[in-house]
Amino acid sequence: MTIQSIAVLTSGGDSQGMNAAVRAVVRSGLYHGLKVYGVQKGYYGLIHEEIQEMDLRSVGDILQRGGTILGTARCKEMMTPEGQQLAADNLRKRGIDALVVIGGDGSYQGANKLSKLGIRTMGLPGTIDNDISFTDYTIGFDTxxxxxxxxxxxxxxxxxxxxxxxxxxxxxxxxxxxxxxxxxxxxxxxxxxxxxxxxxxxxxxxxxxxxxxxxxxxxxxxxxxxxxxxxxxxxxxxxxxxxxxxxxxxxxxxxGAPTPSDRVLASRLGDFAVRKLLEGESGKACGIINGQLVTTDIDLVVNTKKPFKMDLYELALRLSQ
Structure with a gap:
């Protein structure tokens, strides 16, 4: 089925560069002729239908701003099967074909549940902790x-x-x-x-x-x-x-303002997510490995612990004398 509309939300703890990612998703979607919707307050807004259509001006002058213009909130309802089904139903009711989720592990867990309910999803790693597997860096970590x-x-x-x-x-x-x-x-x-x-x-x-x-x-x-x-x-x-x-x-x-590195990473990943959805991919998480943008099954991502960079730890130990 051809995608004609997408929604984007930010969830969990905010991280610098989330706005740049939202901007990229919105403008890339509009460039490809899609209707684009912004979900306020993460999964809470999805369940309580705080969803608005966005245009080019909706994301003007946000590239350099920290935080997230869409807002974010914890949502216990999304941890229940009933809440997950309601979130999926709300997307279908509005005719939204796909959802881009920007956040960390908990946000990915929600995207994974929606994917299993038949919602086309794509995850972007937005967390300062850099604890998402199958990506070298997460949005906000460098800042x-x-x-x-x-x-x-x-x-x-x-x-x-x-x-x-x-x-x-x-x-x-x-x-x-x-x-x-x-x-x-x-x-x-x-x-x-x-x-x-x-x-x-x-x-x-x-x-x-x-x-x-x-x-x-x-x-x-x-x-x-x-x-x-x-x-x-x-x-x-x-x-x-x-x-x-x-x-x-x-x-x-x-x-604070995201570093140029985080702005570029967020922009690349946001556009990449839209293009991959248009190519028919779903239930994936976007990342960057050795400078190349990649997608990985989100179910694998949420069930895999990211390896620690022991080589850098040993380097720091050698140089700290």
Whole structure:
């Protein structure tokens, strides 16, 4: 069946570049002669019929903006078979032929359920955590790392001035990629992530030895999934007596203008999703692997854990002496 209309929604936590992806889906769809609809508040808006037709001007001047103009919300109803069926029925009732979902793992789970109910779906990886499998990078990850590195650079200046240590807690509940790349890019002495076991006494001993050797500062990058920064700092202090300050970057990592890299990635993936739907693909997740845009069955994506970049972790360890 020929696609004549599509809808797009953003779901889960917002990430920089979501607006660029929405813009690409809308304008690519219009370019190909489709009617395009925007769903407000993610799956909540799909279930409660907060759906509006969009035109070129609907997505004007949003490429550089963080957040999502469509809004996003958690939706417990979408976790039930009844909610999933209602969402599918609402799309069919409006004559919408396909749905593009921009979000992370939970958003993909919803898209997968809709696909199994016969809705043509395409997922775009919109999450700062970079925890979606079958794509090297997710939309928003580069910006989040850039924000973290900028903060760490500033902290290093003041830590050096006072000869102190700092624990910087970044986002990443189940995936340590932000901590890993931010730590590598900023020259952190230790990087603590959920994927790699560590001994806090060894971390404390390394910090003590680095100060004894003449270092004026020490930065530990901590993914939130490992534990609370204050707790980790207190345990390290109990081992080595070092004065440690804690900085929790929190949601600042999800805000602000997306980097050029995220804008380009989002634009490429948004257009790619529309073209693949027009070519007859469905139930897929779009990604980028080795610079090439790819699609993978969304059922496989949501059931596959993304491998940790152990080579980069070992590189950071070698260079942190």
């Amino acid at each position: 989040a790392v850039t924000v973290a590195v900028d903060a760490i650079n500033k902290l290093r200046d003041t830590m050096s001035s006072h000869e102190r240590a700092s624990v910087v807690e970044v986002m990443g509940r189940h995936c340590g990629d932000i901590a890993l790349l931010a730590g590598l890019a900023s020259g952190a002495e230790s990087i603590l992530v959920p994927e790699v076991p560590f001994d806090l006494k060894e971390v404390a001993d390394r910090m003590r030895d680095s100060f004894k050797s003449g270092k004026r500062h020490s930065i530990i990058i901590l993914a939130e999934g490992v534990g609370h920064g204050e707790d980790i700092a207190q345990q390290i202090t109990e081992y080595n007596g070092q004065d440690i300050r804690v900085t929790v970057l929190g949601h600042v990592q999800r805000g």
